[in-house]
Amino acid sequence: MGAIKNVALVGASGSLGTPVLNALVKSGSFNVTVLKRPSSTATFPASVDVRTADLSSKDSVVAALKGQDAVVSTVGIEALPAQDILVEAAVAAGVKRFLPSDFGSNISIPKTAALPIFKSKVAIHEKLREASAATPTFTYTLVCSGAFLDWGLEHNFLLNWEETKPKLFDGGKNIFSATSLDSIGQAVVGVLSHPDETKNRFVQIKDIDISQSQLLDIAKKVDPAKEWHDPIHIDTADLERSSNESLAKGQISMPVMVGYIFRAIFGPAEYGSHFQTTDNELLGLGGKDEADVEAILRKLMLGRSSVEAQGEKWLT
Ligand SMILES: NC(=O)c1ccc[n+]([C@@H]2O[C@H](COP(=O)([O-])OP(=O)(O)OC[C@H]3O[C@@H](n4cnc5c(N)ncnc54)[C@H](OP(=O)(O)O)[C@@H]3O)[C@@H](O)[C@H]2O)c1
Structure with missing residues (x-):
């Protein structure tokens, strides 16, 4: 297929959308258009064409997407x-x-795809396959990045390092793959720059393979003066069972859904969160090491405590 030049980004003001937008603009390879909701108050750089579209109206979105090579x-x-x-x-x-x-997560793995949290994503994959079969000029790429690395640490998601008793799932030893938001932005640029090689398939990327125990060791190294107690151990099979019970009672809440996410990331190898192959080289990703993770944690842990010491409210 021909080169991709005009790219529309939907969700550009979000946690991931912001670094993806930065990477697309910084690459200098694309004309970037942002589609935002009528209710959105987000603002964007002047170099970006911003269009408003009502995501519940096909006509509104078709009009906004005219002339775009990629979404x-x-x-x-x-x-x-x-x-x-x-x-x-x-x-x-x-x-x-x-x-x-x-x-x-890689939801080409049936066990992972079966977790209720991924229902909407699985359904969209099916829709994309059908659409591409019916209209072969329409193609897709599914980007598996594993856990968000920097975002996951900032939000105490990969390790609740702000507690003195961190939670470790399934013993904390399972290795999972993780990618920083900037690297995901770089990977999106890589996919759009290699449309033939990435056509109609999953691509897998990662910055690092790491475990919660390794993260805890790094956190202890960063802040040895902190009073670290024995971790709280949580079994992800229990979490999944408890989320299933809540869901069966019609309780759809973030904690219920997060139970499934923890199962997918920290659970046994069959959930595939430790990526064995990647498209890093094709997409231009160099990866990160433990020193990079230490730098992320150092900024979060020491930055945060020094702000708190001044009695100020921490703003993310
Ligand atoms: N692997 C991981 O560890 C991990 C962690 C977090 C998220 N994720 C995934 O990354 C993707 C992006 O998540 P995110 O956390 O970056 O998203 P987010 O910050 O919650 O939202 C992204 C954007 O979605 C747009 N949006 C459109 N319709 C919306 C609606 N009805 N309600 C709320 N927002 C709406 C908004 O953009 P406008 O205001 O411009 O319209 C919003 O800024 C998702 O697929 C998520 O599952 C993965």
Whole structure:
């Protein structure tokens, strides 16, 4: 297929959308358009063409996507079902490549795909396959990044380092792959720069393979003066069971869904969170090492405590 020049980004103001937008603009390879919701108050750099589209109206989205070669979606979890209309509109507008809002676990693995948290993402993959079969000029790429590395540490998600008793899942020894937000932005640029090599398939990327125990060791190294107590051990099979019970009672809450995410990231090898192969080289990713992780934690842990020491409120 021909080169991709015009790229529309949906969800550009989000946690992931912001670094993806930066990477697309910084690459200098694309004309970047942002699609935002009518209710969105987000602002964007002057070099970016901003269009407003109602994601619940196919006509509105088709009009906004006219002339675009590719659509990258980084919409948040609440908006994942809205991608249904986005895909239909992209096909109707003649878009050549669609990257849905994936950026996490590898849901080509049936056990992982079966976790309820991934239902919307699995459904969109199915829709993309059908759309591409019906309209072969419409293609897609599914980006698996593993856990967000910097975001996951900042939000105490990969390790709750702010506690004195960190939580370790399944003993904390399972290795999982993780990628920083900037590297994901770089990978999106890489996919759009290599449309033939990335056509209609999953791509896997990672900065590092690491375990919670390793993260805890790094956290202890960064802040040895902190009073670290024995970790709290949590079994991800229990978490999954408890989330299933809540879901069966109609309780759909973030903690319930997070139980499934912890199972997918920290659970046994069959969930595939330790990526054995990657597309790093094709997409231009160099990877990170433990020193990089230490630098992220150092900034978070020491930055945060010194701000708190001054009695100020920590702002992320
Ligand atoms: N692997 C991991 O560890 C990990 C962690 C977090 C997230 N993720 C994944 O990364 C992707 C992006 O997540 P994120 O956390 O970056 O998203 P986010 O910050 O919650 O939201 C991204 C954007 O979605 C847009 N949006 C459109 N319709 C919306 C609606 N109805 N409600 C709320 N927002 C709406 C908004 O953009 P506008 O205001 O411009 O319209 C918003 O800024 C998702 O697929 C998520 O599952 C992965």
